[in-house]
Amino acid sequence: MHTLLIVDDEKATRDALRMALEESFDCYLAADLTQAEQVLKSEDIDLLLTDLRLGGDSGMKVLDAALELKSPPVSVMMTAYGSVDTAVEAMRRGAWHFVTKPLNLDEVELLLKRAVRSRGLEKKNEELVIENETLKKKTGSKNYGLARLIGKSAPMERIAEKITQIAPTRATVLIEGESGTGKELVAHALHDLSGRPKEKFVAVNCAALSAQLLESELFGHEKGAFTGATQRRVGRFEQAHGGTLFLDEIGEIDPATQVKLLRSLSERTIERVGSNNPVEIDVRVVTATNKHLADLVEKGDFREDLYFRLNVLSVKMPPLRDRREDIVLLASNFLEEFARENNRPIKPLSDAALTRLLSYSWPGNVRELRTAIEHAVVMSNQDTLDLFHLPDFLDEPKRAADPQSEKNTLAPMDEFNLHAQEQRAIRGALAATGGNRTKAAILLGISRRTLQRKLQDAPPTERHTS
Ligand SMILES: Nc1ncnc2c1ncn2[C@@H]1O[C@H](COP(=O)(O)OP(=O)(O)OP(=O)(O)O)[C@@H](O)[C@H]1O
Ligand SMILES: [Mg+2]
Numbered sequence: 304m305h306t307l308l309i310v311d312d313e314k315a316t317r318d319a320l321r322m323a324l325e326e327s328f329d330c331y332l333a334a335d336l337t338q339a340e341q342v343l344k345s346e347d348i349d350l351l352l353t354d355l356r357l358g359g360d361s362g363m364k365v366l367d368a369a370l371e372l373k374s375p376p377v378s379v380m381m382t383a384y385g386s387v388d389t390a391v392e393a394m395r396r397g398a399w400h401f402v403t404k405p406l407n408l409d410e411v412e413l414l415l416k417r418a419v420r421s422r423g424l425e426k427k428n429e430e431l432v433i434e435n436e437t438l439k440k441k442t443g444s445k446n447y448g449l450a451r452l453i454g455k456s457a458p459m460e461r462i463a464e465k466i467t468q469i470a471p472t473r474a475t476v477l478i479e480g481e482s483g484t485g486k487e488l489v490a491h492a493l494h495d496l497s498g499r500p501k502e503k504f505v506a507v508n509c510a511a512l513s514a515q516l517l518e519s520e521l522f523g524h525e526k527g528a529f530t531g532a533t534q535r536r537v538g539r540f541e542q543a544h545g546g547t548l549f550l551d552e553i554g555e556i557d558p559a560t561q562v563k564l565l566r567s568l569s570e571r572t573i574e575r576v577g578s579n580n581p582v583e584i585d586v587r588v589v590t591a592t593n594k595h596l597a598d599l600v601e602k603g604d605f606r607e608d609l610y611f612r613l614n615v616l617s618v619k620m621p622p623l624r625d626r627r628e629d630i631v632l633l634a635s636n637f638l639e640e641f642a643r644e645n646n647r648p649i650k651p652l653s654d655a656a657l658t659r660l661l662s663y664s665w666p667g668n669v670r671e672l673r674t675a676i677e678h679a680v681v682m683s684n685q686d687t688l689d690l691f692h693l694p695d696f697l698d699e700p701k702r703a704a705d706p707q708s709e710k711n712t713l714a715p716m717d718e719f720n721l722h723a724q725e726q727r728a729i730r731g732a733l734a735a736t737g738g739n740r741t742k743a744a745i746l747l748g749i750s751r752r753t754l755q756r757k758l759q760d761a762p763p764t765e766r767h768t769s
Contacts, residue, residue: 309330383404497587547589650680
């Protein structure tokens, strides 16, 4: 069980928190700074939950003391309703998150559990990065691990955690998700973190080949196996021996190849076309589809037995519209990438442009966002990237058809949503910059003072989500 230090000067709050949390955490209590410092020194504390106001002292001091430790706990600050400024300040100093009082105990528990998960992951990632560095030096090949998979939203955090967990196993993985959600990136990450990343990653796009070509592509063929087979050819399965075989668009494979694939997976051997000699293979198979494979099974287009073979482990990529918190972070990364690539200065997005990015439905998901940012970087001849630098297709059809809205620089929704969108943009920017207001303001293309004012405008319900 993880250790949790609860610091609050009110006994009632301490007791309530202990009662709510002691089933999940090994709880320690402190009523003031001195007591807190003592516990931090003598115990190995994983999590710190401290009130900001501790009688005469500030919870910031507890935070500072915690951060000085060799392995500091993940810290969550409790603040009074309405003091979002100090909360942001606490995050800037190194707190992981904050909650506002009055506390919702269930929420606090969920948040602390998320904190443990994210910390566990960070530690693992650090180790992997070091491993990868050594590996890169040894092999000269790039190993990114999870680094290329950008996103801090709760669904993306869960996906990163899952990838780390399942990557070292040999079980087949089915990655499902709409086009452009990052399925191929996930397949690469699974390979990079597999523990045998020095071995090959071999990808086959099953939709791009005719049935016969696909079969010989996957399994290889003997000389003379069919007209045109003038030479013996080693298939992708054999090429991937020891490593990962990524079968993209698996929903497109024809019935005959489905049978052959099923047999290869269950027997761990393959037969080249035109040969009866089984060849042993040791390959981790990862597949991806933007279709719902279970539906294809239902319709009789995909073998159920093969589906179960492929779907031992699964990763479901959420569409971008369901994790809008990631938009700002993704956009700023792509912005940097394309500015560098095109030798242009990095410019902030205007308020209007950002609002549009946040309200658009992104049917093409992250790929579409990436293209939109590239477009804007190339088109902009000003100091900011503005609405009219974005591609036209970001105008939702409803809006384009309505001449009334032409002057309106905002997304199709309406003013009712405007405030929520703005707050989402602000939260996204703060998350993207680790709570640094100055940088967040730059990212949003507004002054720091405006940001400050907008933060004060935030209704209480929006204050404690990140
Ligand atoms: N989380 C992410 N972070 C950074 N870049 C991403 C992310 N997700 C997707 N991308 C980028 O978006 C583009 C599309 O990603 P990818 O090819 O992995 O999507 P996909 O799900 O395989 O799509 P499709 O079904 O069309 O093949 C790539 O340029 C990829 O680098
Ligand atoms: Mg793909």
